[in-house]
Amino acid sequence: MPPSLQTPPDLLHGLGVPVSAGVPLAPRTWYRTGGNAALYVQPQSPDQLAAVLERCAQRGVPFFVLGAGANLLVADAGVDGVVLRLDADAFKQVAIDPEARRVIAGAGVDLFKLVPATAKAGLDGLVQVAGIPASVGGAVRMNAGGAPGDVSRGITRVRVMEANGAVHDLPRSAIHFGYRHTDLATPLILETQWQLDAGDPAELTNLYRTLYARKRDSQPMGDKSAGCCFRNPPAQGPGSADGATAGMLIDRAGLKGFRVGGAQVSPLHANFVTAAPGSTTADVLSVMDHVEEAVERTSGVRLQREVVLWGV
Numbered sequence: 001m002p003p004s005l006q007t008p009p010d011l012l013h014g015l016g017v018p019v020s021a022g023v024p025l026a027p028r029t030w031y032r033t034g035g036n037a038a039l040y041v042q043p044q045s046p047d048q049l050a051a052v053l054e055r056c057a058q059r060g061v062p063f064f065v066l067g068a069g070a071n072l073l074v075a076d077a078g079v080d081g082v083v084l085r086l087d088a089d090a091f092k093q094v095a096i097d098p099e100a101r102r103v104i105a106g107a108g109v110d111l112f113k114l115v116p117a118t119a120k121a122g123l124d125g126l127v128q129v130a131g132i133p134a135s136v137g138g139a140v141r142m143n144a145g146g147a148p149g150d151v152s153r154g155i156t157r158v159r160v161m162e163a164n165g166a167v168h169d170l171p172r173s174a175i176h177f178g179y180r181h182t183d184l185a186t187p188l189i190l191e192t193q194w195q196l197d198a199g200d201p202a203e204l205t206n207l208y209r210t211l212y213a214r215k216r217d218s219q220p221m222g223d224k225s226a227g228c229c230f231r232n233p234p235a236q237g238p239g240s241a242d243g244a245t246a247g248m249l250i251d252r253a254g255l256k257g258f259r260v261g262g263a264q265v266s267p268l269h270a271n272f273v274t275a276a277p278g279s280t281t282a283d284v285l286s287v288m289d290h291v292e293e294a295v296e297r298t299s300g301v302r303l304q305r306e307v308v309l310w311g312v
């Protein structure tokens with residue numbers, strides 16, 4: 001563990017929760033860059049999770065929730081605190097009820113698997129997020145989506161845990177889902193329920209394959225990245241760009257292929273900053289800094305980052 005990490009290694013002693021110190025986060029994120037988690041914790045139940053949060057609060061140690069790591073950039077120096085991974089069975093339960101048109105999925109469920117399963121069950125509403133790498137918790141937190149739709153469609157309730165361990169079911173009306181954003185004030189999503197529309201399983205499965213293929217053909221899905229690095233500017237008002245997307249502005253600034261170390265603005269999709277094996281988070285951040293400055297200079301728009309930075 002780098003000396004700058006202050007999290008006490010014995011923080012969670014006696015709780016019976018699986019804990020490892022100094023765990024590399026790079027293999028647990030899509031970017032494959034960055035340093036270690038001071039403590040990497042895999043609670044086996046909501047009760048264990050609540051006990052971890054209580055201990056963190058008592059000792060003033062910050063915690064971070066890791067989903068599939070598909071929208072994360074971790075500092076090269078690592079993350080000083082507790083990194084929580086909800087990958088135990090208790091957080092990966094799925095119930096798909098075609099009759100009731102209802103889907104309930106735990107925060108640790110892989111969206112890659114959930115989405116085709118809903119299509120196969122003849123349920124329409126989630127298929128629109130085909131091909132987006134995410135856990136259910138991370139997808140709902142970010143309101144993951146794209147032109148065909150986003151994950152918020154059909155959500156009826158979200159089960160959350162507060163920092164004090166209290167669990168609540170929030171109705172949809174209590175949550176605002178915006179562009180790649182939710183206003184959830186609670187730090188942890190435990191489970192989400194959707195009420196979807198009825199559809200034809202074969203047609204939905206075809207739609208799933210079409211949307212997935214379209215994404216694969218237009219985005220560098222095989223490279224290491226966090227998807228779109230920057231948010232699209234608003235259509236109107238301050239910071240708008242006459243309908244141009246962030247990718248268009250980056251392309252117009254002539255930045256496709258711009259590189260620092262192993263990090264590069266993707267030649268295929270200008271809003272993806274990819275990282276070749278051996279890259280550092282510092283490389284990726286240098287590319288992002290340059291893109292922000294160059295786009296502001298050429299178009300007057302200051303791009304906002306979509307990727308979540310930990311410890312940077």
Ligand SMILES: Cc1cc2nc3c(=O)[nH]c(=O)nc-3n(C[C@H](O)[C@H](O)[C@H](O)COP(=O)(O)OP(=O)(O)OC[C@H]3O[C@@H](n4cnc5c(N)ncnc54)[C@H](O)[C@@H]3O)c2cc1C
Pocket residue numbers: 030064065066067068069070071072086107131132133134135136137138139140141142143144145146180187188189190220221225226227228308
């Ligand atoms: C190749 C590629 C393509 C992508 N394409 C798209 C796309 O088309 N559309 C799109 O919207 N995104 C896209 N992304 C980004 C990413 O898939 C989404 O942002 C996704 O929602 C991230 O989910 P995750 O589980 O990986 O979250 P992580 O990256 O692990 O975490 C992201 C944030 O969510 C929080 N979080 C995670 N789990 C929980 C939880 N249980 N409770 C509370 N907070 C939580 C984390 O603390 C963090 O703040 C792409 C990424 C890649 C690598």
